[in-house]
Amino acid sequence: MNILQALFFPPEQPGGVSSMIPYIQERFLKLGWQMELFSLPKRVRNKGHEEVIFQTFDHTEFRGNPLVDKYIQTYKDYIWWTKLRIQKSYDIIHAHHPIAALAMKRVFPNTPLVMTIHSSYARELILNGKIEEGGPEHRFLNLLYRELEVTTDKLMTVSESFRSYIAPYVETPERIKVIPNGFDEKRFKPIAHENEVTQLITVCRLVPAKGIDVLLYACAELKRRGSPFVLHIIGDGPIREELELLAQELGLYDDIIFYGYMLHPEEFMPFFDVFVLPSRAEAFGSVFAEAALCWLALVGTNVGGIAEQIEDGVNGLLVPTEDPLALADALEKVVGDPSYRYNLARTAWDTAKKTYSLQRVISQLKKAYVAVKSEPRPTPEIE
Incomplete structure (x- = not known):
């Protein structure tokens, strides 16, 4: 099976998921699976110009908000970079950031998409004094959880407590799979x-x-x-x-x-x-x-x-x-x-x-990938 790991930060970024994924890649390669990493370079800014439309809410009501505008532009940039750099298909795409997930589904609508939500950007911004709880930025970022639920084929997160945190913003939180991080x-x-x-x-x-x-x-x-x-x-x-x-x-x-x-x-x-x-x-x-x-x-x-x-x-x-x-x-x-x-x-x-062994994560991911790949795909409508 050929899998693309779609990150936001480059793999050399220290800490968290970006530093963990290369070790996951190494283990899968040893098992004979094909796996590649992809991320958006910091130098790519204001390149994307495609119109963005969400299925579950109208983001234009937030237009003019600096944080939301920057988020939408980064989403467009990710689409632009993906189309420029990826010229092949994959059996599964596993995204580790909302922008990566939404952009990949936009470019590869027929490829099964797995998404792991690792943290709350909104919560981090609130605690760091950058936005106000209940403000427009907070509402926009929380609306993305439902968008991810309808866009992805499998939604996952890293702890039971974070699944509970997400629960009010999605329709079927019980379907979110919890796979705690693992370490080499x-x-x-x-x-x-x-x-x-x-x-x-x-x-x-x-x-x-x-x-x-x-x-x-x-x-x-x-x-x-x-x-x-x-x-x-x-x-x-x-x-x-x-x-x-x-x-x-x-x-x-x-x-x-x-x-x-x-x-x-x-x-x-x-x-x-x-x-x-x-x-x-x-x-x-x-x-x-x-x-x-x-x-x-x-x-x-x-x-x-x-x-x-x-x-x-x-x-x-x-x-x-x-x-x-x-x-x-x-x-x-x-x-x-x-x-x-x-x-x-x-x-x-x-x-x-x-x-928290990495082997446990590999085993759980293998099962998730096989299950998503084997699920019947909807037949595209012919106009």
Whole structure:
């Protein structure tokens, strides 16, 4: 079977789905399946001019909104790039972004289309203060879920919690298949080590949605209690300078290291002790599974896919969002008790190996592809 994986970001983009798909491709190629990757280069802007029409709503009511206009133009650009670059057919197209899915169906209407929804762009924009909840941008982006439902042959997502999030915007949420992300175990190599001072690490894009401000306030409280630590922050983003200033104001200058962007943080993580990320929302939270495979103790917020990965007190600790004191309490437990920390990390590693293996994803995807391919296709109407 010949499959096209249609991404939005290029495969070399760090983190999340874009970095996972090449490993899926490698496994399928070893099985004798043909698989190619496709994405929209950043240099392609304002090239597409075809009229866009949605089946389930009239997008022209949002015309003039800068975010919606940019989204529609990117959709047109994706269509233009697809027609320019792809001159062959595929048995199945698997899209990983709404724009990729809609554009592929536009160009290849008779090819079975599978779509995985990995996160909510609207929720991310709201948490990052870019749009207002219930505003026109939010309404437009939520309408796309129903459009994807009628456009695709199979809709999938990465967690039960995110399927529940999507449910109000589609007609048959029970038909959405959940396939959690999987990770190539060969990428993760736990290393036996003993740090004199507990080393905390977080890896994320530095945006409000990730809650790093909450983490800094928690660390200030941890320091006030006399618990020694060093926090390593890997990642970059628009609020980095703001976070660095906050760290100085909280008296954490000597306790925190900002590294900026790093291409392969999983090569760095095994040397630390605790992974912590107090996200305000996560559809899945791939970095928690990655940290678990590096044998780190996990501390996260009780939201979305994080709560599906962590059983509080068993393979990690869960705290409420927006609660620096609760986060400080959790960090104090793992900082002050190395044996407890080790047991959490060991259980997290065992759980991640069993639940988030790439082989499990390959098996589930194979079944989904075969099922979609074997479904009878509607006969095109002849005018």
